[in-house]
Amino acid sequence: MAHAQLAPSPLEASQATTLPVIDISGLRSASLIERTRVSQQIGQACRDKGFFYVIGHGVPAALQQQVIDQAATLFALPPEEKRKVDKSLSMANRGYEPLRNQVLEAGAPPDVKEGFYIGQDKPLDHPDVLAGKFNQGPNLWPADLPEFRQTMEAYQRELESVARLLMQGVALSLGLPEQHFAAFCEDAMTTLRLLHYPPQPTTAAPGEKGCGAHTDWGGLTLLLQDENAGLQVWDQERNGWIWATPVPEAYVVNLGDLIARWTNDLYKSTLHRVVNVSGNERYSVPYFYSGNIAHEIACIQACLAPGESPKYPVISVEDHYKNMFRKTYSM
Numbered sequence: 001m002a003h004a005q006l007a008p009s010p011l012e013a014s015q016a017t018t019l020p021v022i023d024i025s026g027l028r029s030a031s032l033i034e035r036t037r038v039s040q041q042i043g044q045a046c047r048d049k050g051f052f053y054v055i056g057h058g059v060p061a062a063l064q065q066q067v068i069d070q071a072a073t074l075f076a077l078p079p080e081e082k083r084k085v086d087k088s089l090s091m092a093n094r095g096y097e098p099l100r101n102q103v104l105e106a107g108a109p110p111d112v113k114e115g116f117y118i119g120q121d122k123p124l125d126h127p128d129v130l131a132g133k134f135n136q137g138p139n140l141w142p143a144d145l146p147e148f149r150q151t152m153e154a155y156q157r158e159l160e161s162v163a164r165l166l167m168q169g170v171a172l173s174l175g176l177p178e179q180h181f182a183a184f185c186e187d188a189m190t191t192l193r194l195l196h197y198p199p200q201p202t203t204a205a206p207g208e209k210g211c212g213a214h215t216d217w218g219g220l221t222l223l224l225q226d227e228n229a230g231l232q233v234w235d236q237e238r239n240g241w242i243w244a245t246p247v248p249e250a251y252v253v254n255l256g257d258l259i260a261r262w263t264n265d266l267y268k269s270t271l272h273r274v275v276n277v278s279g280n281e282r283y284s285v286p287y288f289y290s291g292n293i294a295h296e297i298a299c300i301q302a303c304l305a306p307g308e309s310p311k312y313p314v315i316s317v318e319d320h321y322k323n324m325f326r327k328t329y330s331m
């Protein structure tokens with residue numbers, strides 16, 4: 001596998017991943033005992049770093065490969081073609097984002113990545129769009145890539161069902177009914193984000209890297225990676241970074257800030273970053289499952305230890321996202 005040949009990181013991270021691999025096929029079982037067994041593995045990973053690999057998800061490997069291939073084709077378009085679908089043309093944060101457009105780590109140089117955002121496609125006459133709701137609107141599609149839209153839409157449908165299933169597993173792992181997060185999952189805001197990381201520049205400025213250290217903002221993230229390592233996860237105990245090296249066909253799943261807020265940090269939303277030391281172009285595709293924008297995220301009482309009080313005020317998904325966009329895009 002590619003990560004076996006990875007050059008030592010200039011940032012001295014250990015290369016061997018220690019993140020658990022969880023087969024979630026049992027979450028689809030008719031047996032509650034089996035679903036509970038899987039959820040216990042999820043719960044353990046959530047209390048540790050909130051980062052784990054998922055296999056048994058049911059997404060066809062061929063579709064995953066098409067998504068990576070289509071992403072590579074898109075990013076290889078000439079700059080003038082990419083500008084035709086630039087994010088600045090969208091009312092809903094969709095479309096192409098050039099290199100060094102976002103600063104995910106406050107104080108660090110801008111991220112050495114280019115991206116393309118896809119969300120739920122809502123036409124201009126959709127009531128949510130007419131009402132001016134946050135992040136709602138039509139996607140932007142590149143005109144001359146005939147298979148692009150179809151591939152991404154098929155992939156979004158697959159991941160939506162995996163994300164819902166995982167939310168049920170998370171609920172069960174907390175001793176809650178599996179449908180506890182059903183309202184959050186209703187008409188959930190989701191973002192498919194195609195990313196391209198050029199090789200880490202040999203002349204990188206101090207702190208310059210693919211993607212600055214950050215936590216994810218939403219509920220769950222399901223990350224598809226090509227064969228090039230780059231993702232690193234903060235390990236609080238060892239006070240260093242560990243690799244989340246690619247495992248073929250698996251997702252790296254991590255919890256975002258909303259689950260940390262719900263659980264008063266019992267379940268972790270952990271810092272991570274990307275340093276593309278592979279020497280190759282790296283493509284990755286995170287899928288952010290962020291929930292219904294009107295949903296209010298309040299601490300789940302059952303997550304509080306005796307005498308503990310909630311650390312975070314109640315916030316809507318929408319307000320939380322607006323804050324995070326403002327912070328990282330200097331809006």
Ligand SMILES: O=C(O)CCC(=O)C(=O)O
Binds near residue numbers: 273
């Ligand atoms: O590209 C990756 O491996 C991770 C990207 C990421 O963390 C993000 O976009 O939030």
Ligand SMILES: [Fe+2]
Binds near residue numbers: 214215216272
């Ligand atoms: Fe992230």
